[in-house]
Amino acid sequence: MGNRLSGKIALVTGGSRGLGRRICQALAREEAKVVVNYAHSIDDAQETCNLIKSEGGEATAIQADITDQNQIDKLIAKIEEIYGQRVDILVNNATGPQPELSIEENTWGTYMDQIKFFVKAPLLLAKAVLSGMKEKGAGQIINIGSDVVQSGEANFSNYVTAKSAMIGMTRSWAKELGPKGIRVNLVTPGFTPVERHADISQESIERHKEQVPLRRMGQPEDIANAVVFLASEESGFITGQQLTVNGGKSFGV
Ligand SMILES: NC(=O)c1ccc[n+]([C@@H]2O[C@H](COP(=O)([O-])OP(=O)(O)OC[C@H]3O[C@@H](n4cnc5c(N)ncnc54)[C@H](OP(=O)(O)O)[C@@H]3O)[C@@H](O)[C@H]2O)c1
Numbered sequence: 575m576g577n578r579l580s581g582k583i584a585l586v587t588g589g590s591r592g593l594g595r596r597i598c599q600a601l602a603r604e605e606a607k608v609v610v611n612y613a614h615s616i617d618d619a620q621e622t623c624n625l626i627k628s629e630g631g632e633a634t635a636i637q638a639d640i641t642d643q644n645q646i647d648k649l650i651a652k653i654e655e656i657y658g659q660r661v662d663i664l665v666n667n668a669t670g671p672q673p674e675l676s677i678e679e680n681t682w683g684t685y686m687d688q689i690k691f692f693v694k695a696p697l698l699l700a701k702a703v704l705s706g707m708k709e710k711g712a713g714q715i716i717n718i719g720s721d722v723v724q725s726g727e728a729n730f731s732n733y734v735t736a737k738s739a740m741i742g743m744t745r746s747w748a749k750e751l752g753p754k755g756i757r758v759n760l761v762t763p764g765f766t767p768v769e770r771h772a773d774i775s776q777e778s779i780e781r782h783k784e785q786v787p788l789r790r791m792g793q794p795e796d797i798a799n800a801v802v803f804l805a806s807e808e809s810g811f812i813t814g815q816q817l818t819v820n821g822g823k824s825f826g827v
Pocket of ligand 1: 587588589590591592593594611612613614615616618638639640641666667668669670718719720721762763764765766767768769770
């Protein structure tokens with residue numbers, strides 16, 4: 575436990591499981607008050623809160639579909655009602671289903687399904703928290719991308735395309751918001767098994783490890799630690815950057 579984020583309100587989208595849960599826990603260990611956003615699984619979101627509370631941290635689960643403007647408005651209003659304070663740290667982490675589709679199988683709709691999570695939702699959320707951050711002259715926005723943008727992945731262009739947009743968006747927001755004291759960065763995880771990867775064979779895991787210079791799989795905590803770093807003052811002179819957390823797996827670009 576530390577106190578690097580003491581007194582800060584952190585909103586983590588998709589905090590009910592997977593990387594989001596570990597990001598919530600890591601932020602709470604630094605004394606942030608964490609809003610665990612979720613869409614469907616109240617039990618999972620509650621479990622994230624229980625884990626945080628069992629370590630002495632503070633967390634509240636709030637349901638909202640972050641691709642919907644009305645639900646975002648209600649989410650932000652509820653946070654202010656509960657804490658009497660505006661959001662200091664926004665982590666754009668949530669994802670919907672990520673179907674692997676060939677170019678022929680893809681449609682504008684399947685592209686938009688990804689873009690609404692990785693472009694629309696971060697934009698609507700940023701717009702919702704910016705006035706509070708500007709008033710304080712401080713704030714952190716941390717987008718969660720993916721290293722598939724560097725590797726390119728066959729039959730996954732819907733997801734890769736939407737994730738690609740996040741780097742340009744991050745850089746552009748960082749330039750615009752830097753003068754206001756607001757930093758914007760992108761964490762790009764490599765393959766980091768979470769609950770939804772339970773069916774992946776040991777053979778695939780071993781094959782992946784062979785390609786990772788550090789010869790292990792990423793752990794959700796590896797991603798969470800990067801987020802805490804970017805949320806804290808230790809990274810106070812870093813903005814508009816991409817921090818890849820994938821054990822050094824490089825793609826020759
Ligand atoms: N894990 C990896 O290997 C990996 C690698 C690279 C990048 N990433 C990125 O890391 C982020 C987290 O991935 P993950 O693997 O942890 O995903 P995950 O385990 O599938 O979790 C997704 C989270 O998003 C929430 N969610 C889904 N639809 C939502 C909506 N409409 N509104 C609000 N929340 C919603 C889910 O909540 P409900 O359960 O309530 O639906 C859940 O908490 C994603 O952006 C992903 O692209 C992951």
